[in-house]
Amino acid sequence: MNSSGGKGSMSTASSSAAWKAVDSVPDQFPAGLRVLVVDDDPTCLIILEKMLRTCSYEVTKCNRAETALAILRENKNGFDIVISDVHMPDMDGFKLLEHIGLEMDLPVIMMSADDGKHVVMKGVTHGACDYLIKPVRMEALKNIWQHVIRKRKNGWKELEQSGSVEEGDRQQKQSEDAEYSSSANEGNWKSSKKRKDDDDETEDRDDTSTLKKPRVVWSVELHQQFVAAVNQLGIDKAVPKKILELMNVPGLTRENVASHLQKYRLYLRRLSGVSPHANNLNNSFMNPQDETFGPLSSVNGLDLQALAAGGQLPAQCLATLQAAALGRSNAKSSIPMPLVDQRNIFSFENPKLRFGEGQQQLMNNNKQVNLLHGIPTTMEPKQLTTSQSIGNINMQVASHGVQSSQNNSSLINMQVAPHGVQSSQNNSALMQMGQPQFAHAPRLPLSLGQPIISNGVAANVSTQNGIRENIRAPGYNPVPQTSSMLNFPMNHASELPGNSFPLGSTPGMSGCISKGTFQEDFNSEIKGSVGFMPSYDIFNDLNQHKPQSWELQNVGMTFDDSRHSNSLQGNLDLSQSVLVQQGFSSGQMSGQNRNAALVSKAMLSAGDSTEPGNPLNASQHLNSLPVDNTIRVKTESVADVTDNLFIDHFGQEDLMSALLKQHQGIAPAENEFDFDGYSLDNIQQDQINGIIRTDE
Amino acid sequence: MDRNRLQHQVACMRRSLFDQGYLDEPFIQLEELQDDANPNFVQEIVTLFYTDSARLIQNIEHALNSRPIDFDKLDDYMHQFKGSSSSIGAKKVTNECTVFREYCSAENAEGCIRSFQQVKQEYAILRRKLEVYLQMVRQAAVSRTA
Numbered sequence: 001m002n003s004s005g006g007k008g009s010m011s012t013a014s015s016s017a018a019w020k021a022v023d024s025v026p027d028q029f030p031a032g033l034r035v036l037v038v039d040d041d042p043t044c045l046i047i048l049e050k051m052l053r054t055c056s057y058e059v060t061k062c063n064r065a066e067t068a069l070a071i072l073r074e075n076k077n078g079f080d081i082v083i084s085d086v087h088m089p090d091m092d093g094f095k096l097l098e099h100i101g102l103e104m105d106l107p108v109i110m111m112s113a114d115d116g117k118h119v120v121m122k123g124v125t126h127g128a129c130d131y132l133i134k135p136v137r138m139e140a141l142k143n144i145w146q147h148v149i150r151k152r153k154n155g156w157k158e159l160e161q162s163g164s165v166e167e168g169d170r171q172q173k174q175s176e177d178a179e180y181s182s183s184a185n186e187g188n189w190k191s192s193k194k195r196k197d198d199d200d201e202t203e204d205r206d207d208t209s210t211l212k213k214p215r216v217v218w219s220v221e222l223h224q225q226f227v228a229a230v231n232q233l234g235i236d237k238a239v240p241k242k243i244l245e246l247m248n249v250p251g252l253t254r255e256n257v258a259s260h261l262q263k264y265r266l267y268l269r270r271l272s273g274v275s276p277h278a279n280n281l282n283n284s285f286m287n288p289q290d291e292t293f294g295p296l297s298s299v300n301g302l303d304l305q306a307l308a309a310g311g312q313l314p315a316q317c318l319a320t321l322q323a324a325a326l327g328r329s330n331a332k333s334s335i336p337m338p339l340v341d342q343r344n345i346f347s348f349e350n351p352k353l354r355f356g357e358g359q360q361q362l363m364n365n366n367k368q369v370n371l372l373h374g375i376p377t378t379m380e381p382k383q384l385t386t387s388q389s390i391g392n393i394n395m396q397v398a399s400h401g402v403q404s405s406q407n408n409s410s411l412i413n414m415q416v417a418p419h420g421v422q423s424s425q426n427n428s429a430l431m432q433m434g435q436p437q438f439a440h441a442p443r444l445p446l447s448l449g450q451p452i453i454s455n456g457v458a459a460n461v462s463t464q465n466g467i468r469e470n471i472r473a474p475g476y477n478p479v480p481q482t483s484s485m486l487n488f489p490m491n492h493a494s495e496l497p498g499n500s501f502p503l504g505s506t507p508g509m510s511g512c513i514s515k516g517t518f519q520e521d522f523n524s525e526i527k528g529s530v531g532f533m534p535s536y537d538i539f540n541d542l543n544q545h546k547p548q549s550w551e552l553q554n555v556g557m558t559f560d561d562s563r564h565s566n567s568l569q570g571n572l573d574l575s576q577s578v579l580v581q582q583g584f585s586s587g588q589m590s591g592q593n594r595n596a597a598l599v600s601k602a603m604l605s606a607g608d609s610t611e612p613g614n615p616l617n618a619s620q621h622l623n624s625l626p627v628d629n630t631i632r633v634k635t636e637s638v639a640d641v642t643d644n645l646f647i648d649h650f651g652q653e654d655l656m657s658a659l660l661k662q663h664q665g666i667a668p669a670e671n672e673f674d675f676d677g678y679s680l681d682n683i684q685q686d687q688i689n690g691i692i693r694t695d696e
Numbered sequence: 697m698d699r700n701r702l703q704h705q706v707a708c709m710r711r712s713l714f715d716q717g718y719l720d721e722p723f724i725q726l727e728e729l730q731d732d733a734n735p736n737f738v739q740e741i742v743t744l745f746y747t748d749s750a751r752l753i754q755n756i757e758h759a760l761n762s763r764p765i766d767f768d769k770l771d772d773y774m775h776q777f778k779g780s781s782s783s784i785g786a787k788k789v790t791n792e793c794t795v796f797r798e799y800c801s802a803e804n805a806e807g808c809i810r811s812f813q814q815v816k817q818e819y820a821i822l823r824r825k826l827e828v829y830l831q832m833v834r835q836a837a838v839s840r841t842a
Contacts (some may be wrong), residue, residue: 041779042748043744043745043780043784044779044780046740046744047726047784050734051725051729085779087775087779113775134779135722135725135783135784137721137722138729
């Protein structure tokens with residue numbers, strides 16, 4: 001629009017390329033903004049497309065959410081912003097929103113003819129950057145570019161400001177507010193965002209469009225240092241400046257630490273069950289970190305204990321988990337501790353998950369199995385097959401796992417519904433699945449892990465809080481391939497081919513997964529403690545091959561020990577627990593563990609859904625899981641809440657369900673875990689409660 | 697002359713469509729979107745609207761005739777219909793849709809059936825008027841200035 005070139009030139013690829021390039025001419029902006037518009041109403045879709053074209057934007061339209069996700073996944077950096085309708089037949093708009101936020105971290109604008117306050121609120125809580133009421137006016141569309149800038153700016157702000165502690169803290173606080181999309185913070189978020197925007201508006205305006213914020217790769221080591229510093233200071237007293245000093249890493253800025261801390265806090269928050277004061281839980285996790293660090297099982301156990309200690313884990317759950325962890329005879333027992341833990345955690349945190357039933361089920365492994373059945377966790381094999389980066393997988397898994405706000409539990413359920421038995425085999429299968437994949441996955445370091453984690457976390461989070469709905473952890477595509485994850489044998493030459501758990505139905509997902517950065521970094525370090533991996537834009541990182549693999553590594557490691565994981569109970573729980581354990585048990589590994597957890601989760605689910613050919617069957621390592629988790633982590637970011645843990649959960653659940661399904665001979669696919677949050681929702685809801693769309 | 701006269705007629709009809717509340721602001725946006733690249737944009741959109749509406753109306757009919765009535769589904773269909781009719785600025789149709797949705801949320805079958813009749817009626821009226829109007833627009837466009 002402001003380009004003199006006018007519409008015509010803007011819509012050409014060259015102009016969009018110019019816009020994309022780092023050093024693109026700022027003058028053209030916002031012309032050439034790449035918009036993806038999703039609406040099932042053909043009339044509206046055409047009108048929107050035309051309006052956007054008139055604004056000199058580059059428009060891609062699609063009438064189905066699944067298609068949109070596929071497009072986004074295949075073309076990771078191909079879009080700047082997404083506009084989506086709320087009511088769509090194949091997937092709820094909010095689910096899509098969550099997916100996108102977790103996997104791609106793009107600004108999403110929701111629109112609807114519905115202007116009811118609760119719907120608009122839903123948009124906010126799910127992380128939409130704006131909500132337009134239909135019929136949409138051209139004027140409203142002209143300014144959507146602001147959301148792209150704002151998002152970038154928020155990222156930049158931290159990087160650019162090297163100000164005083166006060167300033168930084170303030171900023172961080174604002175960021176935190178901004179990121180915490182929970183309803184409680186919405187007001188703060190908005191005002192803080194506004195403040196931030198106002199502050200830097202003039203100065204950043206010209207630059208943000210062309211600047212690419214440098215990303216810090218939070219490697220395993222780095223994260224370990226970070227967590228160690230945080231622990232040393234005490235989670236409540238940990239401020240970026242001090243953490244930075246303690247870490248003493250050259251080149252690391254206070255802003256980097258601030259944003260990482262923010263995510264970490266979110267993660268912790270989720271772990272503690274949505275409460276911002278997750279002190280109990282955190283402490284329990286954090287403190288015994290070292291102790292629990294040990295073997296995975298111990299880690300798992302630790303988590304359980306920690307959880308139980310924190311009062312968060314119901315005694316029953318704990319018992320169940322432990323039983324499971326110990327590999328008791330029943331199917332449940334086969335659930336690896338971490339998984340179980342996670343499950344419990346999950347259920348614990350969100351009793352609703354299972355819609356009540358779930359809770360019981362969680363306790364009762366058997367029940368869970370049933371649950372799992374019900375839950376359509378389809379870790380579709382197809383997804384696994386793609387050799388996409390793990391990150392993708394994660395995304396998918398994560399996106400899948402997390403359900404819309406409506407059913408927090410549904411998401412969880414989904415994951416948990418590994419159909420059935422979580423026999424250790426299953427779990428391991430899943431895990432293994434990941435392995436091969438991971439090894440090969442495009443060397444995306446942690447970044448993969450991260451996403452997973454976020455996915456998982458996100459998933460968890462959502463279930464836990466109603467707010468978290470965004471977590472759609474479909475991203476869980478348990479990347480079974482991650483065998484590498486566990487052992488970080490990244491050397492697998494195989495790309496995460498299809499292992500990438502079929503996150504969901506979206507084909508695009510697999511692509512993501514194969515990024516495989518996981519593999520690389522996972523190595524050894526992960527002792528089974530899952531690091532807390534906030535969903536740092538894993539996906540972004542993935543693309544950039546950031547060495548986020550530490551996350552994955554962790555995951556891988558953890559799963560190795562924990563193999564269990566995917567017990568039906570709840571992949572979610574598992575992931576959670578794994579994450580928790582991992583992350584907390586070892587301060588250092590924290591990030592890693594998470595990844596591992598995530599991955600394992602992912603893997604589990606992946607294993608499940610994948611078809612026979614999947615690595616699931618092949619490998620019994622949890623390795624694969626980690627991948628998944630990572631992915632999950634990422635999806636979480638929709639609401640800006642990168643609750644990795646959450647994602648992990650989902651991944652695990654998915655994995656579990658996938659596993660279960662598989663083992664039970666249930667056809668994985670089904671819809672279920674296609675990361676079609678929608679179908680999962682349905683299934684879950686059906687099972688548990690009323691489904692959103694049931695006839696009741 | 698012919699053209700001028702036609703254009704004058706087009707303008708009059710257009711004004712009356714707005715004055716009488718059949719059309720609203722969004723329709724103006726559609727007209728503004730029409731340009732050399734899309735010279736028949738308005739017609740295309742309207743045609744698309746007809747097709748989509750036909751489908752939705754059929755779905756609603758079906759849902760209204762089934763027993764027991766699924767109000768959720770009904771609301772869903774009507775929501776879609778309302779969305780697309782408001783997108784083209786079909787004011788009266790949109791208003792009737794709103795009334796229908798109110799009955800629907802109250803699960804008032806009778807009310808739904810009655811208001812749906814209104815919806816269909818307004819839709820039919822608008823469609824006729826639009827067809828006449830757009831035809832006039834086409835004629836004016838191709839007419840020669842005497």
